[in-house]
Amino acid sequence: MKILVLGDTHIPKRAKKLPSIIKTVCKEVDRIIHVGDWQTIEVYEELSKLGTLDGVFGNVDSQDLMEVLPENKIVTLNGKKIGIVHGHGKSQTTEKRAIAAFKDHNVDCILFGHSHIPLNKVVNGILLFNPGSATDKRRQGSYSYGMLTITHEIHAEHKFYSVKE
Numbered sequence: 001m002k003i004l005v006l007g008d009t010h011i012p013k014r015a016k017k018l019p020s021i022i023k024t025v026c027k028e029v030d031r032i033i034h035v036g037d038w039q040t041i042e043v044y045e046e047l048s049k050l051g052t053l054d055g056v057f058g059n060v061d062s063q064d065l066m067e068v069l070p071e072n073k074i075v076t077l078n079g080k081k082i083g084i085v086h087g088h089g090k091s092q093t094t095e096k097r098a099i100a101a102f103k104d105h106n107v108d109c110i111l112f113g114h115s116h117i118p119l120n121k122v123v124n125g126i127l128l129f130n131p132g133s134a135t136d137k138r139r140q141g142s143y144s145y146g147m148l149t150i151t152h153e154i155h156a157e158h159k160f161y162s163v164k165e
Contacts (some may be wrong), residue, residue, distance in 0.1 A: 001076045002028070003018045004051075005146035007086075007113030008133035010060065011043045015135035018046060019164045022134055022145060024026075027111035028051035028146075031077065035113035035131065036086030041065055046124050058086035058113065072101045076148040083107040087114035087130075093120065096129060104124075110148075118144050131155045135164050 004025050011017065024033055032051045036058025044065060047053050057069040072085035079085055083102040087094040097113035109127040117140065120133035131143035142160035149155045 001030045001150045003031045003033055003148040003150065004029045005035065005129065005131040005148055006031050006047075006112055006134055007111075007131050008058070008136055009034070009039040010037055010039050010133070010136050011041055012135075013039055013060075015164055019134055019161075021161055023050060025145070025147075025159075032109055033075075033082075033084060033148075035084060035111050036069075036088075037061060037113060038065055039088070040042070043067070044068065045058075047048040054084060056084050059088035074102070074105060074107060080105065080108040080150050080154055082148075082154075085110065085112050087112040093119050094130075096144065098128065099123065099126070109156075110147070111148075116140065118146075119147075120156050120158060125156055128155060132158065135151055 007110040008059045032053045034055035036056050041064040059063045075082050089097045094115045098110050098114050116133040116138045119130040131146035134145050137143045144160045
Protein backbone atom coordinates (compact mmCIF):
# COMPACT_ATOMS: atom_id res chain seq x y z
CA MET A 1 0.00 0.00 0.00
CA LYS A 2 1.33 3.42 -1.02
CA ILE A 3 0.19 6.57 0.76
CA LEU A 4 0.82 10.19 -0.16
CA VAL A 5 1.29 12.34 2.96
CA LEU A 6 0.70 16.09 2.61
CA GLY A 7 0.62 18.95 5.04
CA ASP A 8 0.62 22.68 5.34
CA THR A 9 -0.60 23.35 1.81
CA HIS A 10 -2.00 26.76 2.85
CA ILE A 11 -4.01 27.27 -0.33
CA PRO A 12 -4.72 30.00 -1.42
CA LYS A 13 -2.43 31.96 0.95
CA ARG A 14 0.89 30.31 -0.01
CA ALA A 15 -0.07 28.90 -3.42
CA LYS A 16 -2.96 29.46 -5.78
CA LYS A 17 -3.47 25.74 -6.39
CA LEU A 18 -2.12 22.28 -5.68
CA PRO A 19 1.26 21.78 -7.36
CA SER A 20 1.05 19.64 -10.51
CA ILE A 21 3.51 17.15 -9.02
CA ILE A 22 1.04 16.50 -6.18
CA LYS A 23 -1.84 15.93 -8.62
CA THR A 24 0.31 13.45 -10.55
CA VAL A 25 1.36 11.54 -7.43
CA CYS A 26 -2.30 11.31 -6.29
CA LYS A 27 -2.96 9.09 -9.31
CA GLU A 28 -0.18 6.69 -8.28
CA VAL A 29 -1.13 6.01 -4.65
CA ASP A 30 -3.75 3.99 -2.80
CA ARG A 31 -4.56 6.75 -0.31
CA ILE A 32 -3.93 10.41 0.46
CA ILE A 33 -3.45 11.71 4.02
CA HIS A 34 -3.34 15.43 4.80
CA VAL A 35 -2.05 16.50 8.22
CA GLY A 36 -3.78 19.89 8.32
CA ASP A 37 -3.49 23.53 7.35
CA TRP A 38 -5.29 23.01 4.07
CA GLN A 39 -6.79 26.48 4.65
CA THR A 40 -10.03 26.12 2.65
CA ILE A 41 -12.65 23.44 2.04
CA GLU A 42 -11.93 23.67 -1.71
CA VAL A 43 -8.53 22.00 -1.20
CA TYR A 44 -10.23 19.16 0.69
CA GLU A 45 -12.82 18.80 -2.08
CA GLU A 46 -10.18 18.76 -4.82
CA LEU A 47 -8.06 16.12 -3.08
CA SER A 48 -11.20 14.04 -2.42
CA LYS A 49 -11.73 13.85 -6.17
CA LEU A 50 -8.15 12.67 -6.72
CA GLY A 51 -8.25 9.65 -4.41
CA THR A 52 -9.26 8.13 -1.08
CA LEU A 53 -8.57 10.87 1.45
CA ASP A 54 -8.07 11.07 5.21
CA GLY A 55 -7.12 14.17 7.13
CA VAL A 56 -7.36 16.43 10.14
CA PHE A 57 -7.76 20.16 10.55
CA GLY A 58 -4.93 22.53 11.47
CA ASN A 59 -4.73 25.86 13.22
CA VAL A 60 -5.39 28.03 10.13
CA ASP A 61 -8.19 25.97 8.64
CA SER A 62 -11.64 27.36 7.92
CA GLN A 63 -14.72 26.62 9.99
CA ASP A 64 -16.03 24.55 7.05
CA LEU A 65 -13.02 22.23 7.39
CA MET A 66 -13.38 21.99 11.15
CA GLU A 67 -16.95 20.81 10.63
CA VAL A 68 -15.95 17.89 8.36
CA LEU A 69 -12.55 16.93 9.82
CA PRO A 70 -11.44 15.88 13.31
CA GLU A 71 -8.54 17.41 15.23
CA ASN A 72 -6.86 14.01 15.29
CA LYS A 73 -7.69 10.51 14.18
CA ILE A 74 -6.35 6.99 13.91
CA VAL A 75 -6.63 4.92 10.74
CA THR A 76 -5.62 1.28 10.38
CA LEU A 77 -3.95 0.51 7.06
CA ASN A 78 -2.55 -2.92 6.22
CA GLY A 79 -2.78 -3.77 9.92
CA LYS A 80 -0.76 -0.72 11.06
CA LYS A 81 -2.29 1.95 13.28
CA ILE A 82 -1.52 5.43 11.98
CA GLY A 83 -2.19 8.50 14.14
CA ILE A 84 -2.86 11.74 12.27
CA VAL A 85 -2.68 15.18 13.90
CA HIS A 86 -1.61 18.66 12.86
CA GLY A 87 0.53 19.31 15.94
CA HIS A 88 -0.38 22.88 16.82
CA GLY A 89 -0.91 24.02 20.38
CA LYS A 90 0.76 25.74 23.29
CA SER A 91 3.87 24.65 25.15
CA GLN A 92 6.26 21.91 24.12
CA THR A 93 7.48 21.29 20.61
CA THR A 94 5.33 20.28 17.66
CA GLU A 95 6.86 16.80 17.82
CA LYS A 96 6.08 16.41 21.54
CA ARG A 97 2.51 17.62 21.03
CA ALA A 98 2.06 15.07 18.23
CA ILE A 99 3.33 12.26 20.48
CA ALA A 100 1.11 13.43 23.36
CA ALA A 101 -1.99 13.33 21.13
CA PHE A 102 -1.67 9.54 20.92
CA LYS A 103 -0.12 8.71 24.31
CA ASP A 104 -3.07 6.51 25.28
CA HIS A 105 -3.17 4.65 21.96
CA ASN A 106 -0.91 1.94 20.65
CA VAL A 107 -0.01 3.50 17.27
CA ASP A 108 2.73 2.37 14.92
CA CYS A 109 3.18 5.75 13.26
CA ILE A 110 2.29 9.39 13.91
CA LEU A 111 1.86 11.74 10.96
CA PHE A 112 1.90 15.44 11.76
CA GLY A 113 2.67 18.86 10.29
CA HIS A 114 2.57 22.45 11.56
CA SER A 115 6.33 23.14 11.59
CA HIS A 116 6.82 22.77 7.80
CA ILE A 117 10.02 20.89 8.69
CA PRO A 118 10.39 17.40 7.19
CA LEU A 119 11.01 14.77 9.86
CA ASN A 120 11.42 11.01 9.67
CA LYS A 121 12.53 9.23 12.83
CA VAL A 122 11.57 6.54 15.31
CA VAL A 123 10.92 7.37 18.97
CA ASN A 124 10.10 4.59 21.43
CA GLY A 125 9.21 2.27 18.56
CA ILE A 126 6.83 4.76 16.89
CA LEU A 127 7.61 6.21 13.47
CA LEU A 128 7.23 10.01 13.57
CA PHE A 129 6.79 11.58 10.16
CA ASN A 130 6.25 15.19 9.11
CA PRO A 131 6.02 15.59 5.31
CA GLY A 132 7.06 19.25 5.36
CA SER A 133 5.06 21.56 3.11
CA ALA A 134 4.08 21.13 -0.51
CA THR A 135 3.71 24.90 -1.00
CA ASP A 136 5.42 26.82 1.84
CA LYS A 137 8.98 25.65 2.44
CA ARG A 138 9.79 28.55 4.78
CA ARG A 139 13.48 28.13 5.61
CA GLN A 140 13.75 24.67 4.05
CA GLY A 141 15.70 24.17 0.84
CA SER A 142 12.79 22.57 -1.04
CA TYR A 143 9.08 21.93 -0.99
CA SER A 144 8.21 18.41 0.09
CA TYR A 145 5.67 15.68 0.57
CA GLY A 146 5.90 12.22 2.03
CA MET A 147 5.41 8.69 0.77
CA LEU A 148 4.54 5.84 3.09
CA THR A 149 4.77 2.28 1.91
CA ILE A 150 3.08 -0.22 4.19
CA THR A 151 3.81 -3.91 3.86
CA HIS A 152 4.67 -5.92 6.98
CA GLU A 153 6.39 -2.72 8.14
CA ILE A 154 6.08 0.99 7.43
CA HIS A 155 8.66 2.68 5.23
CA ALA A 156 8.57 6.49 5.01
CA GLU A 157 10.47 8.82 2.74
CA HIS A 158 10.41 12.46 1.72
CA LYS A 159 10.17 13.65 -1.84
CA PHE A 160 11.65 17.09 -2.48
CA TYR A 161 11.10 19.50 -5.38
CA SER A 162 11.96 23.10 -6.13
CA VAL A 163 9.04 24.41 -8.22
CA LYS A 164 5.51 24.59 -6.83
CA GLU A 165 3.69 25.27 -10.11
